[in-house]
Amino acid sequence: MSxxxxxxxxxxxxxxxxxxxxxxxxxxTAESFKEISQRSIKKVPTLRGKTVINLFLEPSTRTRLxxxxxxxxxxxxxxxxxxxxxxxxxxxxxxxxxxxxxxMNPDCIIIRHACSGSPGLLARHIDASVINAxxxxxxxxxQALLDLMTVREHKGRIEGLKVAIIGDxxxxxxxxxxxxxxxxxxxxxxxAGPATLIPPGIAAMGAxxxxxxxxxxxxxxxxxxxxxxxxxxxxxxxxxxREYAIFYGITPEVMIHAxxxxxxxxxxxxxxxxxxxxxxxxxxxxxxxxxVTNGVAIRMALLYLIMGGE
Amino acid sequence: xxxxxxxxxxxxxxxxxxxxxxxxxxxxxVLVRDGIIAAVAAGRPEGVELPAELRRLDAGGRxxxxxxxxLHVHLREPGDEHKExxxxxxxxxxxxxxxAVVCMPNTRPFNDCAAVTLQILAAAAGAAARVYxxxxxxxxxxxxxxxxxxxxxxxxxxAVSDDxxxxxxxxxxxxxxxxxxxxxxLVISHAEEESLSRNGAMNEGxxxxxxxxxxxxxxxxxxxxxxELALAEYTGRPVHIAHVSTAGSVDLIRRAxxxxxxxxxxxxxxxxxxxxxxxxxxxxRAKMNPxxxxxxxxxxxxxxxxxxxxxxxxxxxxxHSDLEKDLExxxxxxxxxxxxxxxxxxxALVRDGLLTPLQLVARLSTNPxxxxxxxxxxLAVGEPAxxxxxxxxxxxTFRADELKSRSRNSPFIDWEMQGKAMLTIMDGRITHQEIxx
Ligand SMILES: [Zn+2]
Numbered sequence: 001m002s003x004x005x006x007x008x009x010x011x012x013x014x015x016x017x018x019x020x021x022x023x024x025x026x027x028x029t030a031e032s033f034k035e036i037s038q039r040s041i042k043k044v045p046t047l048r049g050k051t052v053i054n055l056f057l058e059p060s061t062r063t064r065l066x067x068x069x070x071x072x073x074x075x076x077x078x079x080x081x082x083x084x085x086x087x088x089x090x091x092x093x094x095x096x097x098x099x100x101x102x103x104m105n106p107d108c109i110i111i112r113h114a115c116s117g118s119p120g121l122l123a124r125h126i127d128a129s130v131i132n133a134x135x136x137x138x139x140x141x142x143q144a145l146l147d148l149m150t151v152r153e154h155k156g157r158i159e160g161l162k163v164a165i166i167g168d169x170x171x172x173x174x175x176x177x178x179x180x181x182x183x184x185x186x187x188x189x190x191x192a193g194p195a196t197l198i199p200p201g202i203a204a205m206g207a208x209x210x211x212x213x214x215x216x217x218x219x220x221x222x223x224x225x226x227x228x229x230x231x232x233x234x235x236x237x238x239x240x241x242r243e244y245a246i247f248y249g250i251t252p253e254v255m256i257h258a259x260x261x262x263x264x265x266x267x268x269x270x271x272x273x274x275x276x277x278x279x280x281x282x283x284x285x286x287x288x289x290x291x292v293t294n295g296v297a298i299r300m301a302l303l304y305l306i307m308g309g310e
Numbered sequence: 311x312x313x314x315x316x317x318x319x320x321x322x323x324x325x326x327x328x329x330x331x332x333x334x335x336x337x338x339x340v341l342v343r344d345g346i347i348a349a350v351a352a353g354r355p356e357g358v359e360l361p362a363e364l365r366r367l368d369a370g371g372r373x374x375x376x377x378x379x380x381l382h383v384h385l386r387e388p389g390d391e392h393k394e395x396x397x398x399x400x401x402x403x404x405x406x407x408x409x410a411v412v413c414m415p416n417t418r419p420f421n422d423c424a425a426v427t428l429q430i431l432a433a434a435a436g437a438a439a440r441v442y443x444x445x446x447x448x449x450x451x452x453x454x455x456x457x458x459x460x461x462x463x464x465x466x467x468x469a470v471s472d473d474x475x476x477x478x479x480x481x482x483x484x485x486x487x488x489x490x491x492x493x494x495x496l497v498i499s500h501a502e503e504e505s506l507s508r509n510g511a512m513n514e515g516x517x518x519x520x521x522x523x524x525x526x527x528x529x530x531x532x533x534x535x536x537x538e539l540a541l542a543e544y545t546g547r548p549v550h551i552a553h554v555s556t557a558g559s560v561d562l563i564r565r566a567x568x569x570x571x572x573x574x575x576x577x578x579x580x581x582x583x584x585x586x587x588x589x590x591x592x593x594x595r596a597k598m599n600p601x602x603x604x605x606x607x608x609x610x611x612x613x614x615x616x617x618x619x620x621x622x623x624x625x626x627x628x629x630h631s632d633l634e635k636d637l638e639x640x641x642x643x644x645x646x647x648x649x650x651x652x653x654x655x656x657x658a659l660v661r662d663g664l665l666t667p668l669q670l671v672a673r674l675s676t677n678p679x680x681x682x683x684x685x686x687x688x689l690a691v692g693e694p695a696x697x698x699x700x701x702x703x704x705x706x707t708f709r710a711d712e713l714k715s716r717s718r719n720s721p722f723i724d725w726e727m728q729g730k731a732m733l734t735i736m737d738g739r740i741t742h743q744e745i746x747x
Contacts, residue, residue, distance in 0.1 A: 016520070095636050115638035116522035117592030136640065138522025173522060200525070201516020234508065 007305045011123045011130045014139035015180040023185060027149050030294065030301035036073055037296055047076035047308045050107040055097070055122075056133070057083045057113045062268060063133050063142070066292070067110050070299035074308070076107075094118055098125035107307050111135070129306040137171045143267055144177030146298040148185060150291050151222055154263050159186030162259070164216040165207070166250060167226030167275055168197040168237075174267045175226055179207045192216035193226075193248055196237045213248055218257045224265040225250045225276040241274050251277045255285070263287045318738055319343050319361050323354065325369035325699065329376065329689035330672035340374060342695040345738035350689045367733075367747045369699055375671045376687050377409025377696030377736060379678035380649065381576055382473070382498075382552055382624035385411070385441070387433055388426065389418025394629040394716050396430060400437035402627070402649040402715035404741035407731025409696035410440035410686060411627075411649070412678075415451070416474040422446040422457040424465035431466050438734075438741040440696070442468040442684060444498065447486045453478050456485060463493040468682050471498035473552060476534055478504060480541065487547040496682055498550045501534035501559070502600070511640050513586040513601040521592065523639065526601050528556040535559045539566040539573055548572035550681060553626050555581045555600040557610030564619040574681050576622035579648060579655035580721070582611045588721055594635045594642035595721040598628065616664045621677040625652045629717030647715050650708075651722045657702055657729035667702075699733035701745075706730060 007025055009017065018026075036044055052071040056064050064080065071078045092100070094113075098121075101109060108129045111119050116136030123130040134140040152158055163182045169175045169191050182189045183206025191202060192210040202209055210216035217223055228244055238244055255262065264276070264286045272278045280286060323339035327350065338352035341360070349358060380403060386394040394402075396413075403411045413430065415421035421430060427443050434441035445462035449455050451472045459470060470490055477483040477499070490497045507530040512518050514525025535551055539562060542549040554560060554577045563575050580598065585605050588596040596602055614620040628645025635642050656674060659665045665673070675698075679687025686696045708725045710718045734742035 093633075093636070094638055113638070115640045117640075118638045120591055121638055136522050137524070170519075176520075176522060199519040200514060201519040204516040205520060 010306055011119070012141050012302050012306065013119050013123065013130065013132045015141050015144050015177045015184065016139065018184070020184045023145070023148065023181060026145055026298070026301050026305065027152060029305060030145070030149055030297040033300045033304070034294070034297040036300070037293070042073050043075060044073065045075045046304060047071070047074035050076040050307050051105065052076045052078045052108045052110065052303065053101060053106045054078060054080045055101070055109055055111045056080070057111070058134070060112050060134070062292070063112065066295040067133060067299050070296050071303055073296070074300055074303055076303065094121050095125050098122050102126045102128070108303060131302055131306070134173055136173065137176070138173055139177045140173040141177050142295070142299055142302060143174050144181040146291055146295040147178055147224070147265060148181050149294045149298055150265065150287050151263070153290065153294070154287055155221060158182065161187045161221040162190065162219055163187045163222040163224065164190045164192065164220040164258070165224045165226065166191070166213055166216060166248065167193045168228055169193055169202060170197045170199040171229070172226050176205065178224065179205050183207065190216040190220070194238060194244070213250070213254055214257050217254055220258045221262055222265060223250060223255065223258055223262055227267065227269065228271060228275050241271070245274045249275055249277065250280060252279060255280065265291060268292070318345070319363065320365045320367060320735070320738070321355060321360065322367050322369050322374055322697070322699065324371060325374035326371055327352065327374050327689055328667050328671045330668045330676040331688040332690065333668070334689065335668055337371065340689060340697065342697070342735065342738050345695050347689065347691055347693050347695050350691060372732060373667060373700040373702060374689070375698050375700060376675045376689055376693070377698050377734065378407045378653065378674045379410040379682070379686060380408050380625050380627065380652070381412045381622055381678045381682065382578070383411045383413050383627040383649065384416065384629065384645070385413040385430070386629055387417060388429060392716070393631050396433035396441060397437050398714065398716045399627070399629070399649070400434065400439035400441060402647070402713065404438035404734045404736065405714045405731070406650040407653045407698040407700060407734055408439055408649060409698065409734060409736040409741070410442060410684070412442045412444055412469065412682060414471060414473040415444050415446040420446050420451050422449050422451070424458065424461040427462050427465035427467050439736055442682065444469045444471050444473070446470065447472045447477055447497070448482060451475055453482060456482070456489060459489055459493045459495055463495055467495065468684060469496035469498050471500065471552070473498060473500040476500055476502040476504060480537060483538070484541050484545060487541055487545045487549060491547050494683065496548065496550055498552050499534070499538045500552050501531050501538055503530045503533040506530035506533070510601070511597065512589050513603050515586065515604065517586045517589065521589065526599070528558055528603065528607070531556050531600050532558040532562060535562050539563065539571055542573055543571045546572070548574065551575040552624070553578050553581070553600055554611065554620055555603050555607065557607045560610045560614040560619055564614065567619065574622065575620050576624040577611050577615065577620045578624060578626045579652050580646060582608055582615065582659070583655050584721060592639040593721065594637065594639055595646060595719055595723070597639060597642055597644055598626070598646055599644040612659065612664055615659060615673065621673060622681065623652065623656050623673045624678070625649055629715055630719045631717060635719050645719070647713070647717050647720050650713055650715065651720060651727070653700065653731055654708070654727035654729045655722070660702070661728070695735055695738040697735040698731050700729065701732045702729045704728065704730045704732065
């Protein structure tokens, strides 16, 4: 990284907007922040006086909590607005919500929303920085960044790694951000899952579609299982979760084909025994709890870079 | 009171007359008297007896065509007058060179009975364009029972359609085709297989995947186009396919016509001008149904306009306010306005060498009139004096604040355009004038 690098983004809407240098800088920043969470007094004054609003219009416990902890460790004031189960706050449009929030002069809004592209719509109607905490089937950038951080921590690098992402690629914003992120950082990304859950044009995003889970996992350094949902919008995607577990679940038998030191990841929460065998989830190859820990560091880094860089 | 007032007798001379029906493409003149074309001929009006009080307009070699007819608009009255009224829609039509519009029945309430038809026609009295209402195929657009075709026809409906929704039930569509013949009604199909398109927000493909938007595959349109053609063939009745957007649909229609199926079809300027890339970063002005497709589809649509497989350019003018458009992409309403941009966008097809001027006029006027079975579409003595004077070289910026429509939802705002209607005459009356003589 050159000494005169300046983080050029005001908003974090998706990995699609970030260059490899930006991603590298975020990861380095997060790595330096990780130590704060290991102190006995887990707080630095960096963002004192800054106001962060968590606008979560879709149910979420983990991501919201992770952002809230990150903001508090940086001494920002945080406020939560949730409208779980609806895409609007009391029937208000996004533009109205943005105007109302703007009147409170927040510095940063962290938004989760069921509609793809909604963080960008919010950003166009408000002066505050916007962080996308998951929008529809589009992106979940902080999740992909914490995944990249976790992989780099365990493997020492990302470039040249073989990364297998298994499951519902169509509806997974986690998969989309990870495909973009890992591809940008030089990894070989493979995806596999039921054909009903592999979207068209996935190659254009940077992933190779493998016909079988075994093929995708073969020689992989990283195996990421995605959370599966059986029913989606009256679309008959799968016969049953049982069938999914048999043919697409990550099991010790499947992992035989991966690299001997392959790590196992999952964005949580896990359907144990469906997309991931419990023995693997709790086993020595699992880095799932490291993902959670790194999530706080990544979110601290994002808040710092878009608000507290001065 | 003399009926020969200044407005009722107009001589347009030194115009490039474009009449596809008569195969006429020559400099000449048209004499308008009492709302009808009293004379039309190549050359100069020498030796022609002209009334003393006459408005004599030198067209300066610009194109004079039969008034443009839009087979597919949504006027939003009754029910959503904040988006468009019959009068504002007709004004937008006139400004775009159209003298007649065919308005779809998905108003609130739906135009599924004679009372609503009469209400629309009452609103259209004195408007700047002829308004031909379309009645619904099914009561309440519910796809269950046939709407009263006969009574609606008597009230003034010229065609039937459930546009905005497909007719899901094939038997109902078959019966509609059969029964429409009894009442001399055109059946217009909005071809969409909903189980494939449900909750879709844009064309299915790499762009939708990248944006995380649920896709509408081309096959959702093509399956239904195939069904409509099969039913038209089986019943022997004509069907008109609205807003064709895919290469596959074009291919189906071309082959059906070749074997004698009585099918006609339209596309809209956005389908031969834009691809799905226009969605950009969730630009709701590029959201419509059917959605913008791929470059290969655009190429196929253009080819089909050239070879006549698609014989009509219609706008699918669908006004929406910011309330319906300034939203998350997935929540935003489908549709864009088109009446005031259709002509310049279509003239690009002539500049690109795809269509001759006569072919373009056929697609915008002559063919719509013939398919709908209404007067107009011709420069001939005795026809209504519905005329459009076009300057194909006029350059302008398409500005939102200059629109006559009540809505602004167009992806073409601030585009540099070429070609415009400089004068529109409907029923012998000037309804739009952008030029001084
Ligand atoms: Zn339609």
